[in-house]
Amino acid sequence: MESRAQKLILLGFFGGLFCVPLLAEWTSTPFYLDLARRMMILAIGALSLNLIMGYGGLISFGHAAYIGIGAYTVGICAEHGLTNGFIQWPLAILISGAFAIVFGAISLRTRGVYFIMITLALAQMMYFLGVSLDRYGGDDGLPLSERSNFQDLIDISNNITLYYLVFLALVLCLLFCHRLIHSRFGMVLQGARSNEKRMQGLGFPTLRYQLTAFVIAGMMAGFAGALLANHTDFINPDLMHWTRSGDLIIMVLLGGMGSLAGPVIGALVFLLLEEVLSGITEYWQLIFGPFLILVVLFARGGLLGFFSKRGNQGE
Amino acid sequence: MVDGALVFEQFFNGIQLGLLLFLLAAGLTLVFGIMDMMNLAHGSLYMLGAYVAAQVTLWSGSFLLGVSVALPAILILGICLEAGLLRPLYARGHLDQVLATFGMILFFNEFVRLVWGPEGIEVPLPSFLKGNVVLFDIPLPNYRLVVIGVGLLVALLLYLLVTKTRTGMLIRAGASNREMIQVLGVDINRVFTLVFGIGAALAALAGALAGPILAVTIGMGENILIQVLVVIVIGGIGSIRGAFVGAMLIGIIDILGRSFLDTFFKIFLPVNAAETAGPAVASMLIYIIMALVLFFKPQGLFPAKTG
């Protein structure tokens, strides 16, 4: 799926991201560290969504729920004094996975627009659940008393350390996705996207493959959520609001769906544009909105497709 | 404590809310069903309808004039949007449509803020719509009665249009099998433009009607859009009948949930827990209903598609 050009673009971006802390230190503008870290965490979220959306053809409009579940797991653990990251993070991944099994089993009974809507509905329920969790701040949210503690191994209360940990996490998630989609599992998943009946005819239980992909995506998003909670030192139900799920979809589409690099670049460009444009004018959405329309009309396969001149992904 | 008069009144309120949703759902479900177009910007047309109607009402002092300017204005805007921007998207997947129409939402929201400011505008209610009619000791607000009247009238007209006319036949054929009518040599683009125009005008009507009772503000479109999507998914995409039943269902269930869930929970939960659970479940209720409907009927209550 990835052309040489895409690999190079990705490499360029990672080179840039790797240098951000150095540049931030050098220009004494640690703010950009914060921005770049948030970009990478959301890139993991977008990457996980792309597994089911780009490769599985399953458009989930509720993917932010799993980010929220991961973040809440870390936040709730910390609230009760459990700050050990070796317990917090796996727990976040497992709990997101558990929710994904249940929600996936329900949602996968439907396809197309109905699938979009049912994933949206389930995520909205999680959002309203978060709002009514008074013990954990309700919609006011919950500040993290301290970041996840990894004993003597690594100290992520240092911002640069956390940055490189997130960087490493993004690289590992990318490699994992790469392995996954080129495995037999990934082939079946993509086969089911283009022709589900044929795959079933060939004897593949496509539903089971799709559910597995859904759960893996949910777990990866939960991991992103655990990172995000540590990044902002704060959790609140807004993380699970449908507009956040929409943002994730847009990141994937913007970068280019169905390629590994697409969602990563989409997340980076999305947040970068938001930052740069909102610095230029208060009415930045007046520019951003038409920009999205132009991307759809003229850059099929997202920005990545446009720039690598291989835009043939589409739905 | 639940008394009959209150239950009756809440049904009345539910029907009114449902009919408002129906005005939006009818257009959206047709666009969705016939053009296979996921138009998130439907809510923006609703918002623009509300703003135009409110502005004209403020200038002229006449609410009726406001409504009658808003309808054709948004109709024309809808037709222009369809022909200029959306038509190239029909051939694309739902995702491209989502991205492009999301871009339109951002644009329109920001446009409205630029023109009218962040505050929103207020329309005084025309005096003949103030007050209420007392029925069995229950005061039914005139305005809500008017909304019900208009909603039912639109439903009837749409029913006649879809079942009794040639255009309606094409619309139905388009909803169930798009390729077929293309094969028959019908100018499909004309049908599309017509359907989109009707949808836009109905959205504007809903916005104009909602303005004086709710609020004319930025973002009003997205809030209602989600509810409307729930309605058409429950009803079955492309089905006017489904949109009507779905809208009624959601309207009534939402109101009844808000009214009686906490009382209901108090039967078997401690007061404190019931007071927390009641509103929380009430806000999730329409999503729970949708998940349930789709679980048992994955194509909605009245599937329109045959292929």
Next chain:
Amino acid sequence: MKKTLMLGMGVLALVFAGPQAMAAKAKKIKIGFVTTLSGGAGVIGKDMRQSVEIALDHLGNKMSGIPVEVIFEDDQVKPEVGKQKTEKLLSKDKVDFVSGFIWSHVVLASRNSVVKAGKFLIISNAGTSKIAGRLCHKNIFSTSWQNDQVPMALGEVLNKRGVKSIYIVAPNYAAGRDMVAGVERTFKGKILGKDLTKWPTQLDFSAELAKARAAKPDGVFIFYPGRATNAFFRQYAQAGMTKTPLYSVFSVDSLSLPKLQQAKLQNVLGTFSTQFWSPDLNTPVNKKFVSDYRSKFNAYPSHYGAQSYDSIMMIADAVEAVGGDLSKMDAMRAQMRKAAYPSVRGKFTYGNNHFPVQDFYLRQVVKDGSGNWTTKIVQKVYENHQDVYAAKCKMKKSW
């Protein structure tokens, strides 16, 4: 492909080019002000920004002879955006003070950044119980109130006016539940029922109003800020509840009243609400603030504005006290704790948690001389009232 690589690097370069140019060493006092400028809530941010401008006018744009720059940032009502903007203010703009904050969740998310940077955080609105209590800090001050205080004052008013029973309608979110808890704490009569509505999307209150009417209360208590205010009052009138008085907190203010008047909602006139401030509050500073605001912007300021004005004045007072030497944090803090600055609310003191201990008033909606709707103080409800969360704050008044 080279082109794209260049593009990627170009974008990054663009981002990094900005700050270097700005790292000039001008001797200047910088204040970061985080508020909401976009979306529907932008109207609150506008009022706050205008009030800051009035404060700067009154100060001649100088504190202790040093020019002042206020940098406004838009939080979009999102906690992580607020946090990001706060980080930007602290690290890129290198502000000396952070102020503003309308929303509890935004200030909760941003709190740690300011504390870690060792700067002062002057909260101009968000009255979250957490920062008043457990999360209080020596460098955090509030120029507003704690959420509960205003509805508690209203509960006392209801008792005094002989209201025997009420029905409560409020949105189901943290501040909404705080308001309900506040009025329940002090109101001694019977609460016939309460409804918590979906926030912020629900603007149709037909179901709740039908229940309220059926319960036949002496009065209805509401908390509906922003665009919900008008929708509620309008539907209240239509539901045939003209005989039942409506009591509100944080709903009827200088931002909503012009809109309510525009919509000709006569039932708003004469309604009661409580607050620590009103445009007609009779203090010399307030008179100057309100009249200058009105002549510059042709509208009444709101309490959000009054609190923002106070925030700037409080910072100015602290800066004056140390003669512009901002490294003297302890001396500035000591000065802030005295609450010696010219406040719109007159003389008040700070509690151990750095929240004001102040008076609360009953206000009524009236027409002013030129027919505009505004609020007028009827009576004082609480004198030197302190919030209940102060007890949970570890700081002691001995400071």
